[in-house]
Amino acid sequence: MEYFEIISEAITTLTVNKLRTGLAILGIVIGIGSVIALISLGQSSQQAVQSQIQSLGSNLLTVNPGSMRSGPVQTARGSSTTLTNADAEAIKTSGKVTTVELVSPEYSGQSQVTTSSTNTNTRIIGVIPEYTEVHKVSIASGSFITETHVRAMTKVAVVGPTTATTLFGENTDPIGQSIRINNQVFTIIGVTVAKGGTGFQNQDDVIYVPLSTAQKQLFGASHLTSIAVTAKSETVMTDAQNEIGYLLLERHKLKDLTDADFSIFSQQDILNTVSSVTGTFTALLSGVAAISLLVGGIGIMNIMLVTVTERTREIGLRKALGAKKKTIITQFLIESVILTFAGGVFGIILGMILSYIFSLVMSVSFVISFNAILLAFAVSAGIGLLFGWYPARRAANLQPIEALRYE
Amino acid sequence: MKKIIEVIHLRKVYQTGNIETVALADVSFTVSEGEFVAIMGPSGSGKSTLMHILGALDLPSSGTYLLDGESISNLTDDELSEIRNKKIGFIFQAFNLLPRTSALKNVMLPMAYAGVEKTRRQKRAQEYLEMVGLGHRLHHTTSQLSGGQQQRVAIARGLAMNPALLLADEPTGNIASAQAEEIMEIFQQLNDSGHTIVMITHEPDIAAHAKRIITVKDGAIVSDLQNKKQIRSHTEIKQDI
Numbered sequence: 001m002e003y004f005e006i007i008s009e010a011i012t013t014l015t016v017n018k019l020r021t022g023l024a025i026l027g028i029v030i031g032i033g034s035v036i037a038l039i040s041l042g043q044s045s046q047q048a049v050q051s052q053i054q055s056l057g058s059n060l061l062t063v064n065p066g067s068m069r070s071g072p073v074q075t076a077r078g079s080s081t082t083l084t085n086a087d088a089e090a091i092k093t094s095g096k097v098t099t100v101e102l103v104s105p106e107y108s109g110q111s112q113v114t115t116s117s118t119n120t121n122t123r124i125i126g127v128i129p130e131y132t133e134v135h136k137v138s139i140a141s142g143s144f145i146t147e148t149h150v151r152a153m154t155k156v157a158v159v160g161p162t163t164a165t166t167l168f169g170e171n172t173d174p175i176g177q178s179i180r181i182n183n184q185v186f187t188i189i190g191v192t193v194a195k196g197g198t199g200f201q202n203q204d205d206v207i208y209v210p211l212s213t214a215q216k217q218l219f220g221a222s223h224l225t226s227i228a229v230t231a232k233s234e235t236v237m238t239d240a241q242n243e244i245g246y247l248l249l250e251r252h253k254l255k256d257l258t259d260a261d262f263s264i265f266s267q268q269d270i271l272n273t274v275s276s277v278t279g280t281f282t283a284l285l286s287g288v289a290a291i292s293l294l295v296g297g298i299g300i301m302n303i304m305l306v307t308v309t310e311r312t313r314e315i316g317l318r319k320a321l322g323a324k325k326k327t328i329i330t331q332f333l334i335e336s337v338i339l340t341f342a343g344g345v346f347g348i349i350l351g352m353i354l355s356y357i358f359s360l361v362m363s364v365s366f367v368i369s370f371n372a373i374l375l376a377f378a379v380s381a382g383i384g385l386l387f388g389w390y391p392a393r394r395a396a397n398l399q400p401i402e403a404l405r406y407e
Numbered sequence: 408m409k410k411i412i413e414v415i416h417l418r419k420v421y422q423t424g425n426i427e428t429v430a431l432a433d434v435s436f437t438v439s440e441g442e443f444v445a446i447m448g449p450s451g452s453g454k455s456t457l458m459h460i461l462g463a464l465d466l467p468s469s470g471t472y473l474l475d476g477e478s479i480s481n482l483t484d485d486e487l488s489e490i491r492n493k494k495i496g497f498i499f500q501a502f503n504l505l506p507r508t509s510a511l512k513n514v515m516l517p518m519a520y521a522g523v524e525k526t527r528r529q530k531r532a533q534e535y536l537e538m539v540g541l542g543h544r545l546h547h548t549t550s551q552l553s554g555g556q557q558q559r560v561a562i563a564r565g566l567a568m569n570p571a572l573l574l575a576d577e578p579t580g581n582i583a584s585a586q587a588e589e590i591m592e593i594f595q596q597l598n599d600s601g602h603t604i605v606m607i608t609h610e611p612d613i614a615a616h617a618k619r620i621i622t623v624k625d626g627a628i629v630s631d632l633q634n635k636k637q638i639r640s641h642t643e644i645k646q647d648i
Contacts, residue, residue, distance in 0.1 A: 002525070005519065005525075012507070016507065313503070314505060314506075317503045317505070318516075318520075319484075319488060319491075320462070320464060320491055320497055320503075321491070321492065321497070321516055321517045321520060321564070322488050322489065322491050322492020322493070322517050322520040322521060322568075323488060323520050324484075324485045324488050324489070324520075325484060325485055325488075326485075327520065400464050401459050401464045401465055404464075404499070404503070
């Protein structure tokens with residue numbers, strides 16, 4: 001008997017009871033659909049995070065003050081005050097760090113900001129002019145903090161577009177307006193271009209002030225919260241990381257890297273961390289979806305067992321007329337594979353619709369992975385074979401007399 | 408004459424727990440090519456068991472069964488399937504056609520299992536259906552045919568592989584008597600053209616159409632006689648029912 005005939009016969013059999021066939025494949029539809037949707041959701045959010053992090057600059061290194069260890073006591077990372085303006089200056093001018101291009105010492109803190117009519121709480125970053133180049137910040141209107149501002153400790157501020165809207169609304173030009181930060185009056189001299197991003201920190205909700213002003217006038221501190229550094233090229237990132245590391249160890253009079261009171265991150269490190277987090281998350285969700293696929297497979301097995309029982313007489317007749325075990329097994333396996341394969345096709349369509357909706361709601365790009373679709377096809381056919389095997393075997397092993405006698 | 412069936416000291420015992428039931432005690436007989444044999448007996452006489460063994464649907468507990476010269480013992484399921492396919496044409500009491508399937512496809516089924524090429528299958532199926540007077544019902548599905556017509560499809564299916572033996576199990580049990588006469592006429596015509604037929608029945612009226620009648624009781628043959636008063640059926644097979 002040719003396969004084409006068996007397949008067309010199987011389709012005829014399956015269309016006799018459409019409701020049952022539909023319900024049987026529903027489990028597979030939901031399983032495959034959710035796997036596809038979750039994989040593409042994971043991939044599109046990963047892409048979004050990656051492009052966001054890459055927009056920060058791919059040759060960027062960030063030095064953060066680390067935990068301080070004194071005997072058994074270890075303080076939280078970032079809480080120490082060991083990173084100073086002198087450290088930043090040394091990275092730039094000591095001559096021991098040769099692979100670094102720009103150095104941007106920063107002091108960032110959270111503060112209440114008010115105008116005559118509104119108030120908000122936002123991130124204040126003390127910066128020097130190099131900041132724009134290091135962090136790829138562009139000015140939409142007005143100008144950025146200058147060297148003169150930093151030296152003179154001027155009370156000027158550059159605001160992010162989100163902050164500008166929060167403080168002044170859509171229609172007012174913020175340049176020239178006054179705001180109060182920590183009850184001190186600052187004049188706005190510029191607005192930055194939106195960087196976008198919905199990640200862990202909104203890069204557009206921020207106020208930039210001169211570094212000296214932030215440290216001395218606003219927060220009364222003499223240390224830095226971070227030093228951002230650009231390497232001369234992406235290929236010397238590791239060298240830059242090492243050179244800065246040894247310089248700071250020496251300056252902080254520490255012997256060993258394990259004692260370091262600072263840490264150096266590259267964008268790649270952050271990217272890797274975020275990728276592995278979203279990857280784990282995607283895997284976890286897909287695992288949950290795979291369980292529903294398993295349940296769907298058991299549903300198929302159940303229906304096939306019912307079918308075998310119902311068609312005992314037919315199977316007996318077929319065997320009496322000369323059907324061999326292999327023929328019967330093939331017939332029933334093809335039926336179950338058609339069921340799961342149809343489920344797979346509808347599941348892929350459902351998954352694509354779901355991930356399209358996700359992409360609209362979460363405003364990420366619509367990614368459909370070709371591999372995921374191939375996998376879904378293979379998995380659905382595989383489930384048909386796996387869960388159809390036992391019922392098909394049972395059918396093939398029926399004794400023709402028992403089966404013919406069966407009422 | 409070539410022996411189609413040769414049964415020697417056939418015994419079949421069913422074991423249910425500790426109780427042994429002897430279905431066939433000691434049965435020996437032969438059927439030669441071109442015979443039309445009716446096997447009669449009341450229910451429980453062992454004639455169904457005998458039919459299953461003759462049909463290679465079941466194996467004897469002991470004894471020898473040669474079908475068309477081939478020994479039917481120590482065979483696997485698949486080997487038995489192949490023998491049934493090639494050597495035996497079954498005609499069942501309940502017709503046992505595939506539901507929702509056309510007459511043509513039903514007749515084609517055994518040939519499909521034998522691997523006959525499709526267009527040849529179709530041509531032969533059509534010829535056999537015409538032979539049993541159903542040339543105008545090729546594409547009717549099972550449920551669109553009357554009982555007598557269904558049994559004629561089953562006969563065409565039984566003939567499809569040109570088997571050595573046509574084995575009929577109560578072939579008229581489920582159909583009206585007028586149509587039963589038609590079926591008997593087809594059997595006699597097939598027998599006249601050389602087909603060997605073994606028919607299991609408990610109705611003397613039907614058995615009377617055969618040339619030889621074997622009577623079975625309590626698992627043993629009690630009589631084996633040539634039927635000198637064979638009834639010849641002459642009905643006009645109605646083509647357009």
